[in-house]
Amino acid sequence: MKVMFDSSVIVAALVVSHQSHSACVQRLNQALQQNIQGVISTHSLAEIYSVMTRLPIQPKISPQLAQKQLTANLKNFEFVPLLVEDYQAAIAQMVSLNIPGGGIFDALIAQAALKANVDQLLTLNPKHFTRLNETIANLVQVPQ
Template identity: 35%
Template sequence: MKRFFDSSVLVPVFYADHPQHVSSTKLFVDAGKDDFCALRTLGEVYATLTGLPLRPRITGPEGISIVKQIRERLTLITLSEQEYVSALELASSGTVVGAAAYDALIAHCALKAGADILLTWNVRDFTRLGSAIARLVKTPLEL
């Protein structure tokens, strides 16, 4: 079973006080190189965790350590220039506007990876992207 991790599942892994920490961490710890995330997700995780108003704050070097842990565990998926533009063109033909375009790009990475499951806590953000994506979407609690 190939699992694709959205940033909404990865952030709680590294933030112990997050309500979804336990269920997200269990899946991450069990993940291997046959599981995936989008390359751009590393930036999302870094930006989110280092931007949280925590005391003590997660520092830049700590954020990079987290990025390295994700890289060591998951296979990173990128889109070529043509795939990227095609994904945006497909998204533009529907109702995808604004920041939802980023979800569409991540979803296309999941399709490219041949994922069986797209793990996210933001189910609605992905199920609105069409049936090919919607059938993959699950929360960690559904596994």
Template identity: 30%
Template sequence: MRAFLDTSVLVAAFYVDHPHHEPSFRLLADSKKGSACCALHSLAEVYATLTSMPQPRRVAGDQALLFIGSIRERLTLVGLSERDYAQMLESSAAGSVLGGGIYDAILGYCALKAGAQTIYTWNTRDFLRLPSAIASRVRRPDEAG
């Protein structure tokens, strides 16, 4: 797997007026199953974000599902097994990952499980706090290419 797209990239790809829309949309549009992926967990995060934004950016659930459908068509979806989760939690505790950082750890471990060479995110600061096997793969979408 070549590329892993995190939730921040997917949300930016949706909103045309988002400051990171262009590179995020280009990355998603150029993605194909088998060479690009995202975490199953990101689908829930995308849905939650799109349907809870302040108006006028909030979208209805059915609109969010249409976008999620396009993500599912373009990206391979990666989930963690029970054993994967246990290992991720143990590693995160040992590495002092606290609070909401665990959600970035879930995504990072999904990227490792998929064998992604690059993890694309706009949330680089938090991903760089994760173990080096994850942090060494982190790039912003405007660094793609």
């Protein structure tokens, strides 16, 4: 089974104090143990790094620790890079739905999920994805 991990799931899995840590770390461990094929958009790497290094937690997560966590925990993942055509498709979808702003980042993750032909898209923000189209909505799962 191929499972696209949204950045929200990876962050929750790596931050022990996160309210969804248990459910998310369980799914991350499935990918680490190769019981499922973990998939992630290359765009999400930057997003996870950004979120982890600015979380209002103590102690703060240093840039070095964030990089170390990403390297160690995503080593068995399939990385899906997006091309210009993928960005254009995501933007066109946002325009057709009249969704402005930051929703484009979710559309990019959805585009990567389609490109990788995944079976599931794991996220803690299902509404961000279910609004995009029926194909994506059918892939969305919330770790429990």
